[in-house]
Amino acid sequence: MLVKLRCEKFSAHISKEHTISFHEGLNVVCGDDKGSNAIGKSTFLLIIDFVFGGNSYTKLAKDIMENIGVHTFYFEFLFDGDSYFYSRSTDTPNQVAMCTSKYEVINTITVGEYQEELAQQYRIDCAPLRFAEISEHFFRIYIRDNTSARLPMRFKNEKIATSVDIILQLMNAYDASLALKNAEEHLGFKAGQDVKVKEKNYVEQIARNETTMALLQTRLDNLVANNPETQINMLEDISDQERSQMLEASTKLRETARVLDRTKAQMAAISSDRNIASKEYAEEFSALEQFFPHCNVKLFEDIEHFHKRINQMLQMKIQAEMNQLQILAAYYEKEFQRTKEKLQENKLAQRYAERILHQCISISLQIDKLNRENEDLRIEKDRYDKILEMRQELEDLYHAQAKRMAAVADDVNRAMYDINEQVTAGTEQPPHLTIKEDKEISFSTPNNTSEGTSFKNLVIYDLAMFLLTPIPILIHDSNILRNIDNVQFPRVLDAYTKIGKQVFIAFDRIESTPEEARKIIRDHQIVALADGKELFGRSWSKTKTTNRKK
Template sequence: MLIEIRSNKFMENGKVRPPITFNPGLNTVLGNNKGSNSIGKSTFLMILDFVFGGEDYVNKSVDVQKNIGVHTIDFKFKFLEEDYNFSRSTGDYTVVNICNENYETIDSISVEEYTEFLSEQYKLNLPNLTLRGAIGRFFRVYQRETTDEQFPLRSAIREPEKNGITALTKIFNKYKLIMEQQNIVKNAKEEEKTFKSAQKFKHIKSVKNKTELKKNEKQINVLNEKLDNLMSENSKGLSDVDSLQTKEISELRSELSILKRERIQLESQKKSYEIDNNFLKFTQQRDFEALLEFFPNANIKRIEEIEGFHKQVRTVLTKEFKQSRKNILDMIDSISENISTLEEKITDVSNIPNVSQAVLTQYADLQNDIQQLKDANNNFLKLNELKDRSTKLSDSFNLLLKEVLSDVENQINKKMKELNDIIYNGTKTAPELIIKKHNSYSFYTPNDSGTGAQYKGLIIFDIAMLTLTDLPLLVHDSLLLKQIEDEAIEKIIEIYTSLDKQIFISLDKINSYPIDTQNILKKTKILELYPDGGELFGYSWNKTN
C-alpha cells in the first residue's frame, strides 16, 4: 500500500509541509466549508495518479507546471512489512528513481519497470493486463478523461467502447480464455484467406462451383475408362509403368514442349533480323553528276555529305544486327541441345518392352489429366472445409464471448444492486451495465436520469469493481461526490470505510453532513487545504494581487 508522499514544493503558510501519510482504507483530502476552489484538492489526486505511473499531472496540469516549475515527488510503499522508497520528477518523468530511506537516489528504472513492480506487489499481474490498464480508469479526477458518468470504462474521451470492454475482461481475469479462442479463429481465417488467394491467382487449380465439380467428376470417369481400356490393350508393358515413372515422363514432355515453343520464337526473330539486314545491304548507285542536268543549282557536296552519314548509320546498324543475330543463333543452339537431352531422357525413362512410345505418351497424358481434374475438385472441397471450420470456430468464439461478458455483467449488476440497496434501503433503482456486444455497452440508472443519480451510479460501479476484482484502489474527486445528495453521501462514506483497500477522495463543506459522517471524514483526513496560505503549494496563482 501507499504509505507517504512528500515534496519540498508542498507548502503551508511559508513552510514545507511534513510528509503526507496514508491510511490502509479511506483517505480524505478536505477543503474548507466554503467550498473554495483552486486550493489543490484535485491537483493532489492528480499527483497520486503520477505516483502510480500516470502522466496527466505533467501533461494536463498546465498551470501547476508553469507556476511551480520542475519538481520532484517522493513516495513510499509498504508490501509485506518492507518499505520501498521512490521519487519521480516532472522533468524527466519517463523514469522512476529507487531511493534509500532519506530519498537519496540509488538507481533509476523506467516507468514501465516500476509499474510492473507494483503489479507484482499488488498481485495484479494478470495476463495482458498492465497496472495502468487496470487502475488508470478508476482515477476519477477533474482534468482526467475518466469522469464521464455514462461511460465508466473509458480511460480517454476518444477511446473506443471496445477497449473498455476488453479491459473489463482482463480485470476479471477472463481475457486469456477469450484471447486463446480468438487466436484460433484468427488462424483459421488466415488459412482460409491464403488458400482462397492461391486459387484466385491461379497458384493452384480449382473449380469455381458445384456445377464444375460435377462436370469434372464425369470427365474423370470418362478418362478412367479410357485408361482402363488402354491398360487392357497393353497389359504386359503398362503393368511395369509405375506412378513415379509416369509423372517423370509427363514433366519431361511438358518441359520439352516449352523449349520447342521458345525455339520457334527465336527462329522467327532470326528471320526478321535477316530480312532487316538484307534491307541494309541494299544500295543504289547514285550519279549525282547527272543530277546537275536537271537541277543546275543543286549542292552536290552537301548531298554527298548526307549520303556519307547514311553509310555510317548503315555500318553501325549492320554491326548491331550481326551481334543480335549471333546471340539468337547461340540461344537456338543452346535450346536445341537441351531439347535433344530431354528427348533422350524421355526415351530412357519410357524404354519399356512391349509398349510403344505413342501408347506410353497417351498413358501419361491420361494420368496427368485425371490428376489435374482431381486436384481442382479437391482444392474446391478443401476451401469449403476451411470456410466451414472458420464459421464454426467464429460461432463458437462469439458464444464464448457472449457467455463471458454476460457473466461479468451479471456479477457487476448484482453487486451494484446490493450497494444501491444499502444506500437507499431498497427504495431506489440501481445503476445497470448493459454490454450489448464486444464493442458496445451502456450504463445508466433506470427511471432516473438526474445528474446526482448518474454520478452516484459511477461511484457504485467503482466500489463494485473494487470488491469483485483485484483492483487495489479507487480515487474519487469532489467533482463526483458533490453532485450526489447528502443522504446518499453519508451511506457511501460508510461503505468506503468498510472496505479493506485504499480509497482516496476529496471533499469540502463537510459541516453540511451529519456529525457521524463529519467524524469519519476528519478521522480519515490526510490533508486539509484552505485559501490564503493553506493551498497545496502554499499559495494560489489565480489571484490578481
C-alpha cells in the same frame, strides 16, 4: 498501502515536516466551504497518481511545473508489514528511485519497472493488463478527462471492445477472449466472417493465371524457335514496315543459304562419281590370263580402251558441270555474305535479335510473376480451407467468450445491486451492465437518466469493480461527488470506508452536507485546503488585485 508522502514544496500549514500520512481506507482532500478553485485539490490527486507511476502530473499540470519548478516526492509503502521507500522527481519523471528509510538512493529503475513491482506487491495478476491501464480507468481526476458518467468503464475515446477486454482482464476472465483473439490472428479470419466467396475467387484467379501462363509459354516457345518468320510474326511493338523488312531479309537469307547448300551437295556428288569413273582394270586382265591361258585378252583390252575413251568424254562433261557449279556456288556464297553484310549495315539483325531477347525476357518475367502469384494464392487458399475446417472451433470460442462476458456482467451486476442497496437504502433501482456478444456495452438505470443518478452509478460501478478485482486504490475527484444526492452522499462515504482498500477523494463545501457525511469526512481528512492555504502555499492563478484584497 501508501503510508506517507513528503515534498519540501508542500505548504507548512499542511505539516511542519511537509509530510502527509494516509489512512488504510478513505482519505479525503478537503476544500473550503466557498468551493474555492485553484487551491490544490485535484492537484493533490494528480500527485497520488504520480506516486503510483502516472505521468499526468508532469504532462497536464504545466502551470505547476512553471511556477513551482523542479520538486521531488518522497513516499513510503507498507506491504505485509515491511516498509518500502521511493522517490520520484519532476525533472526525471521516467525514473523512480529505490531508497533507504532516510531516502538515500539505493537504485534507480524505470517507471515501467516500478509499476511492475507495485503490481507484484498488490498481487495484481491480470496479464496482459498493465498497471497504467488500471490507473487510466479508475484514478478519476477532472483534468484527466476520465470522469464521464455515461460509460464509466470507457477511458476517453478508446474502443468499446478495449473497455470490455480491460473488465475481463481485471476479473481474470480473459482466457476465452485471448484464445479467440489468438486463433483469429493466426488464421487471419474472425468468427462469423464468410469466407466461401473468397475461396471461390482464389480458385478462379489461379485458373485464370494458369491459362494466361499457357498462352505466354506458347508465345515464348515461338520466339525461341528456329523459324525466323514465326519469331518475327510473334514480335510486338514494331511497325508493319519494319516487320516487312525483317521478313524480306530473313526470307532472302534463308533461300540463298538453301540454294548454296544444294549446289555444294551436287558438287560433292559429281566429285564422287568422277573418282569412280577414273578407275583402270589392265592389271586385272593380266592376272586373268594366268588362270585362263586360252582366253582372248586382246578383246578385253579393246573393250577397256573403248571404255577409257567414253570415260574421258564423261570426265570432260563432269568437269564442265563442276566448273558451272563452282561458279554458281561462288555466286551464292557472295550473295549470302552480301545479304548478311547488308543486314549488319542497317542494324536490322541487331534490332531483330534485341527485340527477340527483350520480349523473351519480358514474357519470362510475366510467367514468373504469375507463378509466384499462384503460389501465394494457393497458400491463401490452404489457409482458408483450414479456416473452413476450424470454423466450428472459432464459433465455439466465440460463444465461450460470450458466456464469459455474460458471467462477468452478472457478477458486476450482483455487486452493484448490493452496493446500490447500501447507497440508496433500496429506494432506487441499481445500474445494470450488459456486455453483448459483439463486445458492445449497455450501462444505465431503468427509467432514470438524471445526471445525479449517472454519477451515483459511476461510483457504484467503481466500487463494484474495486470490490471484485485487485485494483489497488480508487481516486474520485470532487466533480463526481458533488453531483450525488445529498441524502445518498453519506452512504457513499460509508461505502468507501467499508471497501477494505485505500480510496482518495476530493471534496469541498462540507458544511452543506448532512452531519453524518461531515463526520466521516473529518475522521478521514488528510489535507485541508482553502483560499490562502493552498497546497503549495500560494495560488498563481489569482490576480494581484485579488491577492491585495485578501
